[in-house]
Amino acid sequence: MENLTRLSQKWLRLSVLCLLAIDVLFPVVAQRAPDYSYEDDYIFWGNPSAYLEYQAKIAFPLIDAMLQVHPPKEVMNQHRRMALVTLDQFLHETNSTRQAALYSFATTRMARMLTAMDEPLTSGVRICKLPNSGFIIKSPKTVVAVDLVAGSYAGGSLLSDSIIYEILFRSNALLITNADSRHCNSDIAQLFTTFGKKVIAPKGVLKSLGDKVMHMGDDYVQTVELEGMTLNVVPGHNGNAANNIYIIEFTGYETVAHTGAQNSDADWDIIDLIHQVYDVDILLTKSQSTQLERMIAGFQPTKVITTGENEMENSIDLRESYWTTQKRMSNLDYLHVPNIVMTWGEIYDYANGEQTDISAISDNTSSSSQKVFKNGRIYIRRNGQTYTLTGVRVK
Amino acid sequence: MRRFFLTCLSLLSVIAFSAAQTASVNPNTDHYIYQGYLSDYKLALASEAFASIDTMLQTYLPQTEILLPREMALVSLDQLLHDTDNDATEPFYRFINTRMARVLEDLDRPVTEGLRIYKLYNDGFIIKSAKATVAIDLIPGGSNAKPFITDSIIYGIAGKCDALFISHWHADHANLNIAKSFAARGKRVIAPKDLWVDVDPMIQPLAEHKETDIVFEDLDLTLHVLPGHQDNVYNNINVVEFHGVGTVAQTGDQWYCCDMDWIDRVHLKYDIDVLMPNCWIHDMERHLRGFAPKMIITGHENELGEHSIDHREAYWITIKKMELVSALNIPYVLMTWGEWYDYKK
Numbered sequence A: 001m002e003n004l005t006r007l008s009q010k011w012l013r014l015s016v017l018c019l020l021a022i023d024v025l026f027p028v029v030a031q032r033a034p035d036y037s038y039e040d041d042y043i044f045w046g047n048p049s050a051y052l053e054y055q056a057k058i059a060f061p062l063i064d065a066m067l068q069v070h071p072p073k074e075v076m077n078q079h080r081r082m083a084l085v086t087l088d089q090f091l092h093e094t095n096s097t098r099q100a101a102l103y104s105f106a107t108t109r110m111a112r113m114l115t116a117m118d119e120p121l122t123s124g125v126r127i128c129k130l131p132n133s134g135f136i137i138k139s140p141k142t143v144v145a146v147d148l149v150a151g152s153y154a155g156g157s158l159l160s161d162s163i164i165y166e167i168l169f170r171s172n173a174l175l176i177t178n179a180d181s182r183h184c185n186s187d188i189a190q191l192f193t194t195f196g197k198k199v200i201a202p203k204g205v206l207k208s209l210g211d212k213v214m215h216m217g218d219d220y221v222q223t224v225e226l227e228g229m230t231l232n233v234v235p236g237h238n239g240n241a242a243n244n245i246y247i248i249e250f251t252g253y254e255t256v257a258h259t260g261a262q263n264s265d266a267d268w269d270i271i272d273l274i275h276q277v278y279d280v281d282i283l284l285t286k287s288q289s290t291q292l293e294r295m296i297a298g299f300q301p302t303k304v305i306t307t308g309e310n311e312m313e314n315s316i317d318l319r320e321s322y323w324t325t326q327k328r329m330s331n332l333d334y335l336h337v338p339n340i341v342m343t344w345g346e347i348y349d350y351a352n353g354e355q356t357d358i359s360a361i362s363d364n365t366s367s368s369s370q371k372v373f374k375n376g377r378i379y380i381r382r383n384g385q386t387y388t389l390t391g392v393r394v395k
Numbered sequence B: 001m002r003r004f005f006l007t008c009l010s011l012l013s014v015i016a017f018s019a020a021q022t023a024s025v026n027p028n029t030d031h032y033i034y035q036g037y038l039s040d041y042k043l044a045l046a047s048e049a050f051a052s053i054d055t056m057l058q059t060y061l062p063q064t065e066i067l068l069p070r071e072m073a074l075v076s077l078d079q080l081l082h083d084t085d086n087d088a089t090e091p092f093y094r095f096i097n098t099r100m101a102r103v104l105e106d107l108d109r110p111v112t113e114g115l116r117i118y119k120l121y122n123d124g125f126i127i128k129s130a131k132a133t134v135a136i137d138l139i140p141g142g143s144n145a146k147p148f149i150t151d152s153i154i155y156g157i158a159g160k161c162d163a164l165f166i167s168h169w170h171a172d173h174a175n176l177n178i179a180k181s182f183a184a185r186g187k188r189v190i191a192p193k194d195l196w197v198d199v200d201p202m203i204q205p206l207a208e209h210k211e212t213d214i215v216f217e218d219l220d221l222t223l224h225v226l227p228g229h230q231d232n233v234y235n236n237i238n239v240v241e242f243h244g245v246g247t248v249a250q251t252g253d254q255w256y257c258c259d260m261d262w263i264d265r266v267h268l269k270y271d272i273d274v275l276m277p278n279c280w281i282h283d284m285e286r287h288l289r290g291f292a293p294k295m296i297i298t299g300h301e302n303e304l305g306e307h308s309i310d311h312r313e314a315y316w317i318t319i320k321k322m323e324l325v326s327a328l329n330i331p332y333v334l335m336t337w338g339e340w341y342d343y344k345k
């Protein structure tokens, strides 16, 4: 009897709620024309999915704008932190219907990065961050891509084919650390070989491409001379799988190391000693590790740039956030190795132990224009005129 | 059969996985690694994001122009508040209570000129002049068992107000315990017709649902109640005239076509300085023309609880809606919970 009363109370409450909903929704729904657009009134009642999709459409450009005004630096200010933690929120959603905004966010940033990447570099190295553990590293003499993948989300690719081609055309070589699809894509590797670019991968990886791929990584450290660089390959492991650690000595310039998906305890005896043999300037290493301290101690780099944040292929709990990376790195402050947390499409220029001025290259239009931050908004100054980011001239 | 076996196997692994999630403690919390601990991760993310938002909002205070970092913070807040995983979680309670505690503290700061307008959860406002502090639709939010705002904060805030005006009976606007706390201190509560009849002599529902003037001599103000509706529910539009200082109007949940004729003419009778409309009011433009305020502060964004997320009106939606009426050239200030704005004529 009590159950029955409870049930009928529940029904009563439900029907009251329904009536309320009908009451509120009806006038809106009734007057909607067939060519109705959400821009007419911004009422999303009854369509949570459309609402969230629109919210992403609003948020991603704001995140992008904030990140442009506050580019990667060793000390992260609250503006950049805010932008990154908001990005983490959006990248830890499950619903794929809102991913159109993500795709355009990634594409816009990549296109801008490629333009900026082309700015002349006379010294040091330029490090460009791609999805997953991907990087493009440029010295005045060569350009090398590491772990270049398109990055997948909701069945699609984060990087379009044309962006992959643009990266390919700018690169002299592709280094692949391991066989995992988050690091290695055979179509992209094949494309590189087709265009006569060097592809280096661990033994047993990309077998189908045969000797078009230079297979390296053995029981000992191997070294090979390539265009504009000396490449040292440390044979590491991800579990039992081969994982090459690349130490790239750019001829006449800095040394950058990439650890791929290194996580095996069996390799510490080599990694612990790396700093005794190599003078690593920048270490690109996976942030999500309980052994980060030992990794940094082994390389003793001048700076660390973390990799592998927000791999969209991973489940949400495993998908590393920018904010968790920051927390983990700040746990290691006592090592006194500065770190830089970067996101997709960002650039870090480094020479002689320091970050060099990137303001000239982070511009999203051309080298003759300049970004200004006024009244909390970003504008582009070009030929004495001020424009909004969307190109509208401001009086 | 094979499919059946596979289904059983995957079911078993799901059960084992969820058991692992609930039963064990994440061994890698210190390393900020949450693999297998999704709800822990989401709590930690929310905590981090709320803190970032709070810091940013304190740096970029409400003003008539919304700067990029403030807009970013508000949209970030929208995203958090539209993820139901964050409902009624510790990070949310901490965020809202930290901000409300600042209001409680600030209410001790005197106002010497003009009006200080505080925005509270949910459609609540407090307006403070040099001589009076009045609350409109002050509620603790959440449920009676677990209110959003702790008793010490919400009753602390109530204790600093001289009068309470209620727009209508819906629980997101009217809370009897709060009203009783005003009455217990000998402060008047003005409610719509039929609400809280004969509860306490200080709790005074209107006798008729019609335009009514109530003078508060001790507070140097007059309350003009305009008889609005939310559908068929009486909805008092409270127009508070602080004599010689300024006039504010809060519309409650105004939503009724048949009030529009007289709303069109409100400006002919009242000189409204600040209008606080419910952000989702129907025909915002016509209401703005009717009230012709000098300034707008919207209310009722991000109402949690009863509504599905599509009707938790986001701050960015208010920005967009105000863009639609920007031709009227009325400045507006977009505020979130626990913020205040000093209005001077």
Ligand SMILES: [Zn+2]
Residues within 6 Å of the ligand: B123, B170, B172, B173, B252, B253, B300
């Ligand atoms: Zn309401």
Ligand SMILES: [Zn+2]
Residues within 6 Å of the ligand: B168, B170, B230, B253
């Ligand atoms: Zn209501």
